[in-house]
Amino acid sequence: MLGCNGYDVIDMGVMVPADKILDTAEREGAHIIGLSGLITPSLDEMVHVAHEMKRRNMKQPLLIGGATTSRMHTAVKIAPQYDNGVMHILDASRSVTAVSTLLGKEKSVLLQKTNDEYEGLRQQFANKNKKDLIAYKDAIAAKEQLDWDNYIPTKPAVDGVQVFKDFDLGEIAKYLDWSPFFIAWEMPGRYPQVLSDEKFGAEATKLLGEAQKMVERIVNEKWFTADGVIGFWPATSNNADTITIEANGAEVKLESLRQQSKKAAGHFNFSLADFVMPKEKGQDYMGAFAVTIHGAKKHIDQFAAEFDDYNKIMVQVLADRFVEAFAECLHEKSRKEYWGYAKEEHLTNKDLIWEEYDGIRPAPGYPACPDHTEKHKLFDLLKVTDNIGITMTESLAMDPPASVCGWYFAHPKSHYFGLGKIGRDQLEDYAKRKGMSIEDAERWLSPVLE
Numbered sequence: 001m002l003g004c005n006g007y008d009v010i011d012m013g014v015m016v017p018a019d020k021i022l023d024t025a026e027r028e029g030a031h032i033i034g035l036s037g038l039i040t041p042s043l044d045e046m047v048h049v050a051h052e053m054k055r056r057n058m059k060q061p062l063l064i065g066g067a068t069t070s071r072m073h074t075a076v077k078i079a080p081q082y083d084n085g086v087m088h089i090l091d092a093s094r095s096v097t098a099v100s101t102l103l104g105k106e107k108s109v110l111l112q113k114t115n116d117e118y119e120g121l122r123q124q125f126a127n128k129n130k131k132d133l134i135a136y137k138d139a140i141a142a143k144e145q146l147d148w149d150n151y152i153p154t155k156p157a158v159d160g161v162q163v164f165k166d167f168d169l170g171e172i173a174k175y176l177d178w179s180p181f182f183i184a185w186e187m188p189g190r191y192p193q194v195l196s197d198e199k200f201g202a203e204a205t206k207l208l209g210e211a212q213k214m215v216e217r218i219v220n221e222k223w224f225t226a227d228g229v230i231g232f233w234p235a236t237s238n239n240a241d242t243i244t245i246e247a248n249g250a251e252v253k254l255e256s257l258r259q260q261s262k263k264a265a266g267h268f269n270f271s272l273a274d275f276v277m278p279k280e281k282g283q284d285y286m287g288a289f290a291v292t293i294h295g296a297k298k299h300i301d302q303f304a305a306e307f308d309d310y311n312k313i314m315v316q317v318l319a320d321r322f323v324e325a326f327a328e329c330l331h332e333k334s335r336k337e338y339w340g341y342a343k344e345e346h347l348t349n350k351d352l353i354w355e356e357y358d359g360i361r362p363a364p365g366y367p368a369c370p371d372h373t374e375k376h377k378l379f380d381l382l383k384v385t386d387n388i389g390i391t392m393t394e395s396l397a398m399d400p401p402a403s404v405c406g407w408y409f410a411h412p413k414s415h416y417f418g419l420g421k422i423g424r425d426q427l428e429d430y431a432k433r434k435g436m437s438i439e440d441a442e443r444w445l446s447p448v449l450e
């Protein structure tokens with residue numbers, strides 16, 4: 001593949017172990033190495049790669065990018081591991097200038113400038129004011145008290161787990177949300193407004209037309225196989241941050257994290273556990289789901305082999321759109337049918353996108369539940385790997401990449417929120433509840449630690 005300045009680009013693909021990347025880079029005489037990270041555990045993997053590059057005495061600059069990366073994290077955690085240049089690139093389009101400079105005479109000037117800037121960021125990080133946190137026990141006391149006395153939980157129609165194999169792609173296509181599609185193509189603005197945007201409108205309209213043509217082929221020629229699994233179980237909370245699920249005669253404890261920031265009077269410190277009925281109030285229910293798109297890789301590889309980057313990216317982006325649409329579709333069917341707490345719901349796709357329904361489906365890794373390790377429990381409860389073939393890497397990324405999993409909550413007052421930072425007291429309690437060492441808990445929760 002031809003890249004910047006006529007240099008070759010080797011795209012190693014997704015979820016490649018550090019050793020394989022570095023072996024290939026050394027074998028092929030790479031001039032620059034780039035890493036892209038989607039979820040926070042991949043940030044640790046990047047630190048490891050930088051460390052390995054130093055151990056191997058490598059000389060190439062290391063470029064960092066992707067949704068969860070940041071200049072601060074790069075400066076504080078990754079750059080100190082490697083002396084021959086680490087740079088965070090906010091946006092792929094900026095990598096062209098950076099790469100051109102790194103391949104030219106000005107390389108050492110750019111690396112020195114970056115290093116000075118990162119030194120400043122490290123100082124800033126070291127001096128940053130701690131957030132105003134309240135004690136964990138006070139945060140629990142400031143939980144939202146839902147009116148459980150007047151709430152009658154709906155017993156799910158599906159008892160246990162239900163698997164969906166080769167789900168109708170035409171049905172899923174009705175739930176496609178095009179706004180993130182345009183974000184993936186780096187076109188700002190929501191759909192459909194983006195189509196009439198002064199600057200991007202014409203290009204956006206053309207792109208959408210081509211995407212829709214590919215959607216038709218995906219559906220008619222069955223490029224993808226959509227598999228999903230959902231499950232519902234009796235559940236109660238403990239008035240703090242543990243939800244107990246009863247599955248197959250055994251108790252499974254789901255551990256939540258609680259907002260600990262100091263809030264104005266009358267504002268709550270939320271935790272997902274608040275949305276499940278406390279045990280002394282009675283019996284509630286909870287659900288989970290996992291969905292995946294198989295088959296995209298074959299088409300991605302084929303377009304890559306034809307050096308057709310445009311269609312390669314289009315398939316990737318559409319696989320992501322399909323999996324999100326599948327999650328939306330199963331969530332709606334769950335509310336109306338499989339759980340059945342909203343049998344009368346009648347919403348348009350636009351209403352669904354704006355989440356105008358009762359209940360939520362937070363995904364482990366999202367701001368309300370940033371601990372990716374809870375995915376292990378979800379995978380066990382739904383037997384995700386056996387049922388629909390999703391596997392997890394050591395960094396807890398799911399393969400196929402177009403996969404989503406999460407929890408279902410039904411309470412009409414359940415809502416999304418961002419956890420924010422937590423204190424040492426909550427970290428210690430959480431580690432104990434999870435049976436994890438403090439060091440492990442610190443590693444997995446590092447982005448939310450004070």
Ligand code: B12
Nearest residue numbers: 034036039040065066067089091092363365397398404405
């Ligand atoms: C699309 C998307 C998905 C897609 C997958 C995308 C994919 N395969 O890459 C789907 C729907 C499958 C998905 C699933 C999940 N997602 Co998601 N997803 C997103 C979303 C909405 C957009 C990411 C994206 O593609 N942006 C568009 C691209 C073009 O931008 P970008 O990645 O930032 O890349 C640009 C630059 O960073 C740069 N760049 C990127 N890489 C590199 C590399 C180099 C070397 C350089 C120079 C530059 C560069 O260039 C790009 C163009 O400018 C983000 C939210 C967000 N707004 O970022 C969440 C987000 C990344 N997802 C998240 C999570 C948690 C998940 C799940 C774990 C949820 C779950 N439990 O199921 C799963 C994990 C999937 C897996 N396989 O393990 C979280 C991650 C948070 C975290 N702390 O870990 C985010 C941030 C959402 C959130 N607000 O919490 N997701």
